[in-house]
Amino acid sequence: MTRRRVFSIGVLLVIALVTGCASLPESSSPQAIGSLTAGAASTTPPPPAAGREPDLLLRDFVTASASSANRHQAARQFLTSAASGSWDDGAKTVIADKIDLLTGPRTDTEAQFTLRSNTVGLLAPGGDYQAGAGTVDSNIRMVQVDGEWRIDELPPGVVVDRSQFFSAYQRKSLFFVDPLGAALVPDVRWVSGGADQMANQLVQLLIDGPKPTLAPAVSNELSRDVGIRGPITKADGRTTQVGIGAGGVKIDFGGLQAVDAKNRELLAAQVVWTLASADISGPYVLLADGQPIDTDKPDGWTTADVGALDPLASPETDVGLHALVDGRLVSVEESGTTPVPGYFGTVRNLRSAALSTDGTLVAGVADTGRPAPEPSSTLMIGGYDSGAFPVAEGQSITRPTWGVDDNAAWAVIDGTNVIRASRDPANGQVSVLPVDAGAVTALGSRITDLRLSRDGVRAAMIVDGLVYVATVVRQSNGTYSLVAPKAVANGLGSDALALDWSTGDAVVVVRIATDVPVVQVTTDGSRLDALPSRNLTAPVLSVDASTTTEFVADSRAVFQLNNNDPAGDRYWREVSGLAGVKATPVLPG
Numbered sequence: 118m119t120r121r122r123v124f125s126i127g128v129l130l131v132i133a134l135v136t137g138c139a140s141l142p143e144s145s146s147p148q149a150i151g152s153l154t155a156g157a158a159s160t161t162p163p164p165p166a167a168g169r170e171p172d173l174l175l176r177d178f179v180t181a182s183a184s185s186a187n188r189h190q191a192a193r194q195f196l197t198s199a200a201s202g203s204w205d206d207g208a209k210t211v212i213a214d215k216i217d218l219l220t221g222p223r224t225d226t227e228a229q230f231t232l233r234s235n236t237v238g239l240l241a242p243g244g245d246y247q248a249g250a251g252t253v254d255s256n257i258r259m260v261q262v263d264g265e266w267r268i269d270e271l272p273p274g275v276v277v278d279r280s281q282f283f284s285a286y287q288r289k290s291l292f293f294v295d296p297l298g299a300a301l302v303p304d305v306r307w308v309s310g311g312a313d314q315m316a317n318q319l320v321q322l323l324i325d326g327p328k329p330t331l332a333p334a335v336s337n338e339l340s341r342d343v344g345i346r347g348p349i350t351k352a353d354g355r356t357t358q359v360g361i362g363a364g365g366v367k368i369d370f371g372g373l374q375a376v377d378a379k380n381r382e383l384l385a386a387q388v389v390w391t392l393a394s395a396d397i398s399g400p401y402v403l404l405a406d407g408q409p410i411d412t413d414k415p416d417g418w419t420t421a422d423v424g425a426l427d428p429l430a431s432p433e434t435d436v437g438l439h440a441l442v443d444g445r446l447v448s449v450e451e452s453g454t455t456p457v458p459g460y461f462g463t464v465r466n467l468r469s470a471a472l473s474t475d476g477t478l479v480a481g482v483a484d485t486g487r488p489a490p491e492p493s494s495t496l497m498i499g500g501y502d503s504g505a506f507p508v509a510e511g512q513s514i515t516r517p518t519w520g521v522d523d524n525a526a527w528a529v530i531d532g533t534n535v536i537r538a539s540r541d542p543a544n545g546q547v548s549v550l551p552v553d554a555g556a557v558t559a560l561g562s563r564i565t566d567l568r569l570s571r572d573g574v575r576a577a578m579i580v581d582g583l584v585y586v587a588t589v590v591r592q593s594n595g596t597y598s599l600v601a602p603k604a605v606a607n608g609l610g611s612d613a614l615a616l617d618w619s620t621g622d623a624v625v626v627v628r629i630a631t632d633v634p635v636v637q638v639t640t641d642g643s644r645l646d647a648l649p650s651r652n653l654t655a656p657v658l659s660v661d662a663s664t665t666t667e668f669v670a671d672s673r674a675v676f677q678l679n680n681n682d683p684a685g686d687r688y689w690r691e692v693s694g695l696a697g698v699k700a701t702p703v704l705p706g
Contacts, residue, residue, distance in 0.1 A: 164194050171228040171259045171266040172218060178268060179216060179232070183281035185309045192275070197260065197267045208273035210240035211253050212282045228259045228266070234276050237607075238643065240286075244306035245328045248607055248642030285309050288643065289319060290622060292390045292428060293327050293335035294383050296591055300521055300572040301390055301428045302335050303621040304328055305641045316360040316397050317349050320368060323391060330601040333590045334574045338384035343372040352402045352417060360397040365417055367402040373410065381410045386423035393420050394428070428621055431571075431663040436476035438668070438692070440675065440700040446470050446479065449694040458502040468494065469516035472705045473523040474571070477501055478540065480517035480526035485510070496528055498538055498547055508538045508547050515566055519706055521573030527552065532563035537597055553598040557587055560602060570618050571706055575640065577624045578602070582612030584626055586640045605642040617662040618706070619680075625662045627669065631655035635669060651688035652676060661704045668692070668702035675700050 165174060178195040189206040196204060213234035221229035232255040239247045258270035277285075286309045292301040304327050308318050323339045326332065345368060350356050352365030360366060368388065373381065389401050400417025402409075409415045414422065424430075438449040439457070444465040447454035456462030461470060461479045470481040481497045492510035496517065499505025511530035518527050525539040535552040557564065561581035568577050569589065576599055578585050587602035606613070611630035619625050622640045625648070634657040635648040648667065659670045667678045669689070674697065676689035692702070 165265065165267075167265065169266065171223075172220065172230065174266050175218065175230055175232070175257060175259070175268070179276060179278060180281060182275045183277050183285040185275075185285070186311075189275065195268055196271075197262055197269045200267075200269050200271065204271060205273040206275055207242065209275070210282075211236055211274060211276045212238040212240060212246075212279050213253070213276060214279045216276060216278055226261045230257045230259070231255065232257060232276055237279060240282075240307060241328075243322060243325060243328065244286075244308050246288075246305070246307050246641045246643045248603070248605065250607060287315075288639075289315075289395045290391065290428075291319065291323055291327070292387050292394075293331070293337050294387065295335060295521065295572045295574055297522060297573075298336075298379075298383060299426075301386060301426050301621075302331070302570075302572045302574045303428060304331055304335075305622050305639065305643075307643070312361050313357070313359055315395055316366050316368075316392060319391050319395055319397075320345065320349065320388065323387060330588055330603075331574070333600065334588050338376070338380050338387055339370075343370055343384075345369065346371045346404075346406070352400055360392070363398060365400040365402060366392060366397060367404070367417075369404040369407060370410070371406060373405040376405075378411070381405075382423070383426075385410065385418050386426040389418050389420060389423050390426065390428055428572075429664045431665060436472060436474075436705045438694075439470075439472060439703040440695060440698075441467055441470055441703060442695075442698055442700045444468075444484075446481065446703065447700075449692065451693050453694055454698070460497070460499050460503070460505040461501075468514075469701070470703055471517040471519055471526065472501070472703060473519045473526075474521065474705045475523045476705055478519070478523065478526075479505070480519065480528070480538070481505070482514045482517065482528070496526075496530075496536075496538065498526060498540065506547075508549050509536055515564065516568075518567060518569045520569055521571065527567060527569060527576075529564045529567050532565065533558050535564070535567065535599065550596060553592075553596065557585065557599050557602050560585065566613075566615055568617050568624075569706070570621055572621055575621075577616050577618060577640075579613045579616060582629075584609065584613050584616060584624070584638065586624070603642070605640055606636070606638045606645055607642060608645050609636070609638075614657070615659050617660050617704075619662045619667065620664050625660050625667050627657045627660045629656065634671075635660065635667070648678060649688050652691070653689055659701050661702045663704055668704065670699070670701050674698065675702050 181191040184191040193201045211234055214237045215235040217233040219231040234253045236249050236251050236253050239249050255272050259266050260269045286307040290303040290305050295302050326337050327335050350367045352367050385403055399419050402417040440447055440449050444467045446457045446461040461481055466484040468482045483495050483497050485493055485495050493512055494514040495507045496509040496514050497505040498508050513531055515529040525537050527537050529535050535554040536549050537552050538547050538549045540547045564578055564580050566579040574589055576587050576589055584606040585602040586605050587599040590598045590600050611628050613626050614629050615627040616624050624638050626636050628634055633647045638645045653671050654673050657669050657671045661668045665680055669676055675692045675695045677692050678689050
């Protein structure tokens with residue numbers, strides 16, 4: 118299996134790359150007469166053509182702006198010397214799905230234009246993509262220099278057509294460390310430039326640290342005290358074609374004198390998985406002041422050396438698929454189902470259930486059977502093969518979700534009260550504490566689904582039918598908060614019904630709509646792709662996912678989608694152990 122997940126493979130319908138379209142089936146690239154929607158940017162945009170009319174030259178400038186090399190040197194060719202010296206190209210990068218050119222006053226030596234951009238995203242410093250919407254007007258003044266039109270006045274920042282942006286930039290993941298030091302957390306960035314510069318860019322971004330919204334929830338062994346001594350080279354010291362093909366990578370770090378062996382291993386994991394996920398092959402020779410950071414690995418590290426922190430590892434391989442059938446929890450095999458041995462396999466009143474990542478504990482929402490105004494739902498927690506006890510009640514309780522430490526289940530009571538039920542492994546006692554979710558509840562009236570990422574650092578939620586991702590922060594007093602929620606599915610087109618994490622930076626969403634019922638969205642909002650709909654019968658009611666497989670329950674049965682199937686042969690297959698059975702799939706987490 119290829120360890121690096123490529124989200125576009127197997128997607129039968131690309132819905133939107135970030136769009137404000139009214140519904141999913143519409144084109145993701147709307148065009149208008151007179152718009153500057155050019156094709157993909159070439160590797161080296163050409164210099165200004167002689168005798169070019171000012172409106173056409175401005176169009177060429179927009180195309181050249183997709184190349185960020187050498188502080189947008191390709192685009193600076195279209196500016197006067199004064200404008201090139203004053204232009205702050207790093208202020209912002211506006212990504213637009215339509216750029217209209219509005220003509221203003223013109224004389225023989227001066228012309229004024231307005232670039233009106235329909236914004237779908239912004240690229241913040243450090244390659245942080247931020248989904249957005251709205252219209253941005255950029256006023257441009259052009260003058261003649263030696264008989265040729267050049268741009269003399271323009272606002273700070275860059276405007277890039279979306280198709281050009283996705284041709285010129287690549288989506289890569291940096292990896293930082295979760296609060297327990299037990300998992301790596303992806304931090305998606307968009308980078309451009311040559312392949313031989315990719316290793317240097319990614320390591321420097323690691324040193325710069327996580328994006329601000331993620332920083333309170335992770336640690337970085339490559340702190341600002343760490344630097345790179347000399348150039349990054351191939352493993353044998355060659356300075357050319359670094360990161361391309363075989364030959365590995367050698368990096369000599371400074372500032373690690375006080376870093377102990379455990380933290381050096383975490384640093385190695387950050388570097389190795391960041392480079393490996395970007396298709397930069399090892400071995401990864403990591404030095405501290407010229408000496409190996411681990412004397413047992415003088416010839417370099419491999420992904421196997423940090424396999425315990427594999428960001429694409431999935432616990433369902435050991436725990437296996439389970440399901441809710443007729444209100445009880447069952448394990449699923451090829452030949453059929455077997456009720457689990459404990460409480461959750463004997464009752465018949467479960468509405469939802471969740472397994473801890475190690476499969477030893479279960480949290481379930483049970484129907485109390487009591488009439489209104491008494492609470493109709495109760496959250497039960499217990500062992501996989503033992504009893505259970507109630508920990509919370511409400512008229513509605515979302516499907517539980519487990520934290521990365523296997524001892525805490527989260528749920529939402531009555532649409533607004535987020536709780537964390539934490540089990541003490543020493544005595545089995547469960548304490549229920551509120552989670553500060555004020556930043557989320559301010560977005561709408563009800564949270565109808567909440568799922569923690571496998572690293573426990575992010576939460577994906579549905580609030581009034583919209584999809585958000587927030588950062589999970591553990592406060593100094595031991596309580597938790599959901600902070601910095603952001604919408605990540607701007608082109609969804611209809612309300613979301615259910616969701617789950619596919620990988621650490623992608624969420625699978627079930628829509629109420631019947632035409633494209635299941636989609637996948639990246640956590641930075643840069644991609645929203647349709648998953649195949651063949652074999653599904655609307656409505657699709659639930660989803661549970663892993664890094665390799667998505668499971669959904671539709672109106673007839675439970676189906677699975679294998680992410681490693683070839684694109685032309687990727688469709689939903691009925692789960693054999695649940696053939697002909699109406700059930701809800703349950704994976705760990």
